[in-house]
Amino acid sequence: MKYSSISISNFRAIENLCIDNFKRVNVFTGRNNCGKTTVLEALFQISGMSNPQLPITIHNIRDLILGNDDSFNFIFRNLDFNQNPHIDAILDGIKRDLIIKPKYAARYNKKVFNTEKINLIPESKISMNDDDFPVVGGLCFEFTEEKNNEKFISEISLSENIVNISNHYREKLRCSFHSTKHSMAMLPQRINKLLVNKQMRGIIKVLKEIDPKISDMQMGDMGMIYIDIGLDKLLPINIMGDGIRRILSMIAAVSDVQGGVLLIDEIENGLHYSTLKTLWKALLKAAEVYNVQLFATTHSNECIDALVSSYEESNQESDDIRLYRIEKQDDKHRVFEYSAEMIATGIDNIIEMR
Numbered sequence: 001m002k003y004s005s006i007s008i009s010n011f012r013a014i015e016n017l018c019i020d021n022f023k024r025v026n027v028f029t030g031r032n033n034c035g036k037t038t039v040l041e042a043l044f045q046i047s048g049m050s051n052p053q054l055p056i057t058i059h060n061i062r063d064l065i066l067g068n069d070d071s072f073n074f075i076f077r078n079l080d081f082n083q084n085p086h087i088d089a090i091l092d093g094i095k096r097d098l099i100i101k102p103k104y105a106a107r108y109n110k111k112v113f114n115t116e117k118i119n120l121i122p123e124s125k126i127s128m129n130d131d132d133f134p135v136v137g138g139l140c141f142e143f144t145e146e147k148n149n150e151k152f153i154s155e156i157s158l159s160e161n162i163v164n165i166s167n168h169y170r171e172k173l174r175c176s177f178h179s180t181k182h183s184m185a186m187l188p189q190r191i192n193k194l195l196v197n198k199q200m201r202g203i204i205k206v207l208k209e210i211d212p213k214i215s216d217m218q219m220g221d222m223g224m225i226y227i228d229i230g231l232d233k234l235l236p237i238n239i240m241g242d243g244i245r246r247i248l249s250m251i252a253a254v255s256d257v258q259g260g261v262l263l264i265d266e267i268e269n270g271l272h273y274s275t276l277k278t279l280w281k282a283l284l285k286a287a288e289v290y291n292v293q294l295f296a297t298t299h300s301n302e303c304i305d306a307l308v309s310s311y312e313e314s315n316q317e318s319d320d321i322r323l324y325r326i327e328k329q330d331d332k333h334r335v336f337e338y339s340a341e342m343i344a345t346g347i348d349n350i351i352e353m354r
Helices: 036-047 054-061 069-075 115-119 180-196 200-207 242-256 273-290 301-313 340-348
Strands: 003-011 014-020 025-029 086-091 094-104 136-145 151-157 162-164 175-178 216-219 225-228 261-264 293-298 321-329 332-339
Touching: 003 036, 014 036, 014 332, 025 036, 025 273, 025 301, 036 054, 036 086, 036 094, 036 175, 036 261, 036 293, 054 069, 054 175, 069 136, 175 242, 180 200, 180 216, 180 225, 180 242, 200 216, 200 242, 200 273, 242 261, 242 273, 273 293, 273 301, 301 321, 301 340, 321 340, 332 340
Parallel strands: 025 293, 025 321, 175 261, 261 293
Antiparallel strands: 003 014, 003 086, 086 094, 094 136, 136 151, 151 162, 216 225, 321 332
């Protein structure tokens, strides 16, 4: 399954942003706080549009704690519950559409005031009845898929401890959000799953792109992962350095969403620049082997250079990678698209791509 475009409105700090022409490998770059991670989160949300628990997952990835239903305002632009996040995307030629709305407590059905308006209420009006004010009691997800032309609804409420998922919609897309901390913790579980399902051949094929001596991988006690490089004994992967473990965690994440989509935030995080070409060489091969569409963010020109170099050395004839530089000025977002050829030209002429 493959995305070709996405449109985002009122999601976190993004008022409006449209991105087209996605390829198999897509990289977002730009200054801090320009919205790179938010684009990944929007892709994650639309990939599981029937799952009302995704906002909690998205908050957890950012180490944000949801204490009550009001905390959901972090995904609303300017923290304003009146600005409903709207995400639509084209997946395999079919449009999917998601609108996220606040769900108000049953006794609060009157006109909704935003914070700014409430602050303007005269003191003489402070004694008005409580039911003149809205109280958020969760989130409501209204979503459609073009081929069905039917609106589905899911809901979540922290205060009521309720999660209602539409019984009439089943998500077929496999999508995962890769963050260094969480994915490293899941590595043993993913490798064990591959071993049990006899699916290690693809992983070994990819790892040989890193080190041709690697012929096998096994699980040991306490979740320890061992690699066979032709010595008398298997080597714990930890001995081979943290870089190889991080690269393996991304490859394992690719295999875990076979035929789907993988989102990787700050892809170069924790890796020395000298290993970035190795990383991209492995990821390009893994994306091909497992038929996965990749989306990643980066701050690093070295990372972009390594991607282009690895792509050129792969001798692929198709136009399969894109770089999107996101700019934010006066709270407005715009995006610039670069092909592999354009990226290489930009780097060669020392054009600032970040």
